[in-house]
Amino acid sequence: MDDEELFRSGLAELLDAAPDIEVVAQAADGRAGIQTVQAHRPDVVLLDMQMPVMDGLSAAAEIRRSVPSTAIVVVTSFDYDEFILPALRLGAAGYLLKDSSADELRRGIRVAAAGEAMLSPAVTRHLLDVVGEHLGEDHSESVRLVTDLSERERDVLGCVAAGMTNPQIARHLYSAETTVKTHLAHALTKLGDLNRTQAAIIAHEAGLTPPAA
Template structure:
């Protein structure tokens, strides 16, 4: 059972998310929070596996709430739910430790699958949100660089293939099927890529893949 905490300042949004989660027997909504401070308190008390986190909320925003939750509960997986006017919050949320990013208008099946992927240690994201994360990263983190990032030396051809598929948003099982590899082997390649590139998680690897032009973006 995947224990989920819903965090959004709009009651109707939380109600819709709860109804959706209730359709999946392997997901249990253990609590709801209407602001960041309440989210931190409930997370500490309920220890959810996955938090669906809004970014703009009163009292404490989703970025700082994510940071505080992960400080005390590092195993918790936080998936950000974003709208198209949240761009300035996306990269800070990534830095705060969010493992995934979904548009609020994502299909129900996509959201349910994202919860499962997050709980399994992967980093779900909508391709459109990835594009915006890349734009934000380039604007905010590389304003003076004449050239984009380079692929570090020592990356194997297989790792390059895995990196490209991460940029396309594929899960480990999908990458394994595409490349005719075992899932454990894919996990090893992902871990190796993190070490060689200095990226902390799959989302950052996916951003790198798009920046390098390895994926379809």
């Protein structure tokens, strides 16, 4: 959903060209977008942050509440970096820039549909900078949450916080990808049924990092 018709239609045409992606609907504002998602229940919704009627953050919160099976990927301008952490805390599975390449956009959709997360490199750098600026703040709740995890679950979560995919984590930990998925699923459940991106933020706040290879 995006209020810029030219961008929205161009993006739809670009994505429809991929054999494994189908654009089922479009919307020009947040309220219409929510209704469209509720009607079609897509695997993934692409969402801008600044829209008329209802902004992207409010729309994301309602989509997460009413259609939790739909993964949210934000596609917006980096100028509005005050939206990054709030969007990810609401459960967005991805945050991509409007100047991302076609391959990046398609990969972001596929990653989100698979239950993982993807951020543009510039967004990842900014997110790490923001988290780093606030490391001195009280993150005792995040620290408490991760202490309930097993050592291996913390290892996996540290890798997730570093932006690794499941195959990359498996190689780093010399483990099977199915084992990584199991540890991650257990960790997400213990953290309160969060998604991958929300868990990564908690891991950042708790100071988790990938174990030495």
